[in-house]
Amino acid sequence: MKHLLPLFLLSFFFLSANSQNLVPNPSFEDTVFCPISLDQVPAAEGWSSFGNSPDYFNSCSTNSLNVPNASFGFQNAQSGSAFVGFIPYIKDDADYREFIGREMTETLSIGNEYHVSFYANCANLETYRYAVNNIGVLFSTVAYTSTNSVPFQNHAHVFSSSVIADTLGWTLVSGSFIADSAYRYVVLGNFFDNEHTDTLDLGQFNQRAYYYIDNLCVREIDGDCLLNTSTETDSHSENTMLIFPNPTVDIVNLQVDYDLIQEVSLFDFSGRPIINHTEVSQNRMQIDLGELDNGTYVLKIKTEQKQLTKILTKTN
Numbered sequence: 001m002k003h004l005l006p007l008f009l010l011s012f013f014f015l016s017a018n019s020q021n022l023v024p025n026p027s028f029e030d031t032v033f034c035p036i037s038l039d040q041v042p043a044a045e046g047w048s049s050f051g052n053s054p055d056y057f058n059s060c061s062t063n064s065l066n067v068p069n070a071s072f073g074f075q076n077a078q079s080g081s082a083f084v085g086f087i088p089y090i091k092d093d094a095d096y097r098e099f100i101g102r103e104m105t106e107t108l109s110i111g112n113e114y115h116v117s118f119y120a121n122c123a124n125l126e127t128y129r130y131a132v133n134n135i136g137v138l139f140s141t142v143a144y145t146s147t148n149s150v151p152f153q154n155h156a157h158v159f160s161s162s163v164i165a166d167t168l169g170w171t172l173v174s175g176s177f178i179a180d181s182a183y184r185y186v187v188l189g190n191f192f193d194n195e196h197t198d199t200l201d202l203g204q205f206n207q208r209a210y211y212y213i214d215n216l217c218v219r220e221i222d223g224d225c226l227l228n229t230s231t232e233t234d235s236h237s238e239n240t241m242l243i244f245p246n247p248t249v250d251i252v253n254l255q256v257d258y259d260l261i262q263e264v265s266l267f268d269f270s271g272r273p274i275i276n277h278t279e280v281s282q283n284r285m286q287i288d289l290g291e292l293d294n295g296t297y298v299l300k301i302k303t304e305q306k307q308l309t310k311i312l313t314k315t316n
Helices: 007-017
Strands: 048-051 055-058 082-090 099-103 113-122 130-132 135-140 171-178 185-190 199-201 208-219 241-244 251-256 261-268 273-282 284-288 295-303 307-314
Touching: 048 185, 082 099, 082 130, 082 185, 113 135, 130 208, 135 208, 185 208, 251 261, 251 295, 261 284, 273 284
Parallel strands: none
Antiparallel strands: 048 099, 055 082, 082 208, 099 185, 113 171, 113 208, 130 199, 135 185, 241 251, 251 284, 261 273, 261 295, 295 307
16 A cells, blocks of 8 residues: 555645746756856756856756855755855945846736745855845846846845855745735845845955855745745744754754744654644744654644744754
């Protein structure tokens, strides 16, 4: 007999499948050609450099653009075998930014609410001195070019208000917004000037920050686009949840802003319940996995405003 996924997982996958991602080639897997040098984002089918010289990394490359042996720090893709990278901040060049963008499959409808998510990883900090916040997504009614550059508006529709400094794992940035224009294009980058960008100085010689980006999703429904195994970071929208560290050896920290945790449940991957805390009514708590076997678990969190399902990994 074939094994069946637990009902709550099937329901979760069903909800995800019923919400189409409006971003084609969202994890940069489809290629026009394998990258052979920096500044080749157009090698990822449909994607363009919307400012300066962002980069494309793929496992098909035989040089420093290879995944996971990328030139700015070893990193596996969040999914698949490709990702992009850009400079969002230079201390001594306040006008410099790199942006990546493309046309979506549909124009956003004015007045409709959209969920946005993507994953970011801070590149090798032995090379790049700064980690920054404000990595985010801006929507536009026009395609930006080298002659029609992306403006610094100190605004993005979804962005990380926290500094992203994790060089090992992928950090999930997510949020939602209501479309106020008929947006057709999506852009990734830092749309804030240096004065409005927070930095973490890690003492290296380079005056720049560099980030890898993977798995961009835009869809007309609340909730995460995919199950993930990364830390969710603060975004501009309310009801933000942090789950860290993941993977973990023992303790997992849960923290939610502008909301209260009501119930926390943990299941093994066969659907067997392991932990259940009800009537929590607080905005932060810890779960101890120290006595559990190493492996993958499913965490369900219910707050006053939403429900969230995450994959947790227990390691030594």
